[in-house]
Amino acid sequence: MGKYHHGDVRNVLLQKAETILTEEGPTGLSLRRLARMTGVSEAAPYRHFDGKDGILAAVAIAAFERFAEQLESVAANVAHHEERIMKLGAAYVGFAVENPQHFRLIFGRERPPLDQYPELRDAADNAFDVLQRAVTSVDRKAEMTLTEAATAYNRALAAWSRAHGIAMLVIDGMIVPPADQELGDFVLGLLAEDLTAPSDL
Amino acid sequence: MGKYHHGDVRNVLLQKAETILTEEGPTGLSLRRLARMTGVSEAAPYRHFDGKDGILAAVAIAAFERFAEQLESVAANVAHHEERIMKLGAAYVGFAVENPQHFRLIFGRERPPLDQYPELRDAADNAFDVLQRAVTSVDRKAEMTLTEAATAYNRALAAWSRAHGIAMLVIDGMIVPPADQELGDFVLGLLAEDLTAPSDL
DNA sequence: TTTCTTATGTTAACTAAGTTAACATTAATG
DNA sequence: CATTAATGTTAACTTAGTTAACATAAGAAA
Numbered sequence: 523m524g525k526y527h528h529g530d531v532r533n534v535l536l537q538k539a540e541t542i543l544t545e546e547g548p549t550g551l552s553l554r555r556l557a558r559m560t561g562v563s564e565a566a567p568y569r570h571f572d573g574k575d576g577i578l579a580a581v582a583i584a585a586f587e588r589f590a591e592q593l594e595s596v597a598a599n600v601a602h603h604e605e606r607i608m609k610l611g612a613a614y615v616g617f618a619v620e621n622p623q624h625f626r627l628i629f630g631r632e633r634p635p636l637d638q639y640p641e642l643r644d645a646a647d648n649a650f651d652v653l654q655r656a657v658t659s660v661d662r663k664a665e666m667t668l669t670e671a672a673t674a675y676n677r678a679l680a681a682w683s684r685a686h687g688i689a690m691l692v693i694d695g696m697i698v699p700p701a702d703q704e705l706g707d708f709v710l711g712l713l714a715e716d717l718t719a720p721s722d723l
Numbered sequence: 724m725g726k727y728h729h730g731d732v733r734n735v736l737l738q739k740a741e742t743i744l745t746e747e748g749p750t751g752l753s754l755r756r757l758a759r760m761t762g763v764s765e766a767a768p769y770r771h772f773d774g775k776d777g778i779l780a781a782v783a784i785a786a787f788e789r790f791a792e793q794l795e796s797v798a799a800n801v802a803h804h805e806e807r808i809m810k811l812g813a814a815y816v817g818f819a820v821e822n823p824q825h826f827r828l829i830f831g832r833e834r835p836p837l838d839q840y841p842e843l844r845d846a847a848d849n850a851f852d853v854l855q856r857a858v859t860s861v862d863r864k865a866e867m868t869l870t871e872a873a874t875a876y877n878r879a880l881a882a883w884s885r886a887h888g889i890a891m892l893v894i895d896g897m898i899v900p901p902a903d904q905e906l907g908d909f910v911l912g913l914l915a916e917d918l919t920a921p922s923d924l
Numbered sequence: 925t926t927t928c929t930t931a932t933g934t935t936a937a938c939t940a941a942g943t944t945a946a947c948a949t950t951a952a953t954g
Numbered sequence: 955c956a957t958t959a960a961t962g963t964t965a966a967c968t969t970a971g972t973t974a975a976c977a978t979a980a981g982a983a984a
Contacts, residue, residue, distance in 0.1 A: 553971065555969095766963070
């Protein structure tokens, strides 16, 4: 009978997994529900993925790739160094706000362990590389002294932390961005604050 | 017979819950296991807590309180405004690193919804108040103009975001603090970076 | 073509967890 | 002392992750 064998179950599963994840997050994604929604037996996903972690890994890889692409495209279009850092931060937060579940998946503890999924590790490394290159103006890395390189690295970490913190606090609802302002502008404002300056208040 | 009725099951449960949470995080905390470890029936916890969320809420409340205390004690001991912000950030990250699971519990999405646990909401609000007061020098709030207040608020958000980002990235293993440096100094260094300054590299 | 093998799908079962209902016992209170 | 509220217990229901055993389809090998 012709109801066996869908033709492309793996991709359909991945697609539906994306949908469920977007709506309910990693915890809400249940393999059994996924299978039912796909119209396939509850054990079928195990033929295509290494259990739940396997599916999450696949989704996370795709998410990392999209994330890296978006950062890259911003970095490539801003020549000025400081401006690039700021815009990158805004893009970082932008991705998080537009794809909160994916963002949580790739950074949170629901993410399958990197050392069990080499492709996932590669995707993660690549995303961080994009970030670092953009922040550190790596083109000139060869010319740097060790001290300079350390300074540059610290700048990268500082920039990254700030963007990450804003992203987290916003998607977790702890910070509510003002409604009368573009999200990007709000983020740029926060990134530009210099806490070492006296408060003049 | 005398094996019924422990005497103080609620507190024992809470205590064990703390232990399990510290070791395995919110997801690893299973009510059934908790009950077994406490030597009590698997349904007993439901007599004392409103299900799993109820226990998590109770633990989260305690965590918020400790968090707030630690921040408060730092803030109270540093008079200088800019220095206080920095030290507060370091303390913020310090708490996260020493109590990663608790930190995740109070900020992550495993935290029971604030609107279902009023005491939890109060604990959270209080912690943020401590933070804001310390960052904003609220003693003089009355004297501020609206613009000044907005500026001060933004400074608070910026400081908070940075500390939060560092905390998250460190406890998630994305940033590995240098081994040859005190964690506090490392954090202070990151907080002090001013990304608006030219990179001079 | 026929046969063997591999990929892919199915059913059925096992384990563990959250939760609730129905029942038992204790402690406290009138 | 009798009643009641609090606190435990057992047993059951539901959902989920996972695996084993079996079935079928497709393609390679004979």
